[in-house]
């Protein structure tokens with residue numbers, strides 16, 4: 001693991017690292033915000049943030065304004081990249097497939113399956129790396145935006161004992177029934193649609209038996225709301241299983257990081273409550 005940048009921020013540190021990923025079979029970069037509390041020798045809980053289409057580790061760290069609140073609450077934030085990277089990694093001309101669009105699933109189909117194993121990277125390899133190299137406790141929560149909201153919700157729903165809480169901004173809530181999800185799942189998981197529902201937040205929530213506290217924020221002026229995001233499907237799924245989902249709709253907000261920055265404080269406070277030892 002190599003440290004490639006360090007910036008002091010709100011008394012803590014924003015740092016970027018590159019490392020070799022065995023799971024993704026390529027070099028990867030991630031960012032971590034370490035709050036000031038780590039300098040006292042304490043361990044801190046970690047929020048994993050999964051970004052959306054076209055993003056890297058940088059979008060959230062540069063645009064969300066999360067550092068001030070994470071510093072106050074004593075929470076580390078880890079922002080991974082959104083796909084495998086490198087010249088030999090398969091890609092597509094579209095912004096919604098290939099690099100920058102890993103969808104947090106393990107691809108089973110060629111040519112994607114050689115590198116696109118983002119589910120295992122986020123659930124297993126990255127937390128093991130973080131927990132071996134930084135002063136973090138075993139408390140983990142997960143959040144994300146859009147494609148990353150889909151990632152956060154599906155990963156928490158599939159691993160309810162690994163995460164204290166889950167949240168999402170503008171998540172792709174029902175990928176098996178929207179163009180972004182159908183395109184990605186066809187390529188990464190194949191034509192056999194029976195394999196798809198296990199990667200769909202609404203399907204998982206409808207059938208959930210173990211609950212992770214969940215909060216979703218959605219702007220109702222989001223340009224992707226009706227065609228791609230489908231929050232009503234998630235609400236219906238939560239109602240069907242009795243899932244403890246708080247979904248808040250906000251007038252006038254769009255899909256951008258201006259929306260995320262407006263409500264990130266509430267999400268960090270939500271996670272901090274659930275990550276208390």
Ligand SMILES: N[C@@H](CCC(=O)N[C@@H](CS)C(=O)NCC(=O)O)C(=O)O
Pocket residue numbers: 051052053054055059063095145146147255256257
């Ligand atoms: N076609 C659009 C869609 C991409 C998009 O909206 N990406 C969202 C996540 S789904 C994002 O966070 N973009 C980066 C940013 O705003 O910093 C574009 O390429 O601008």
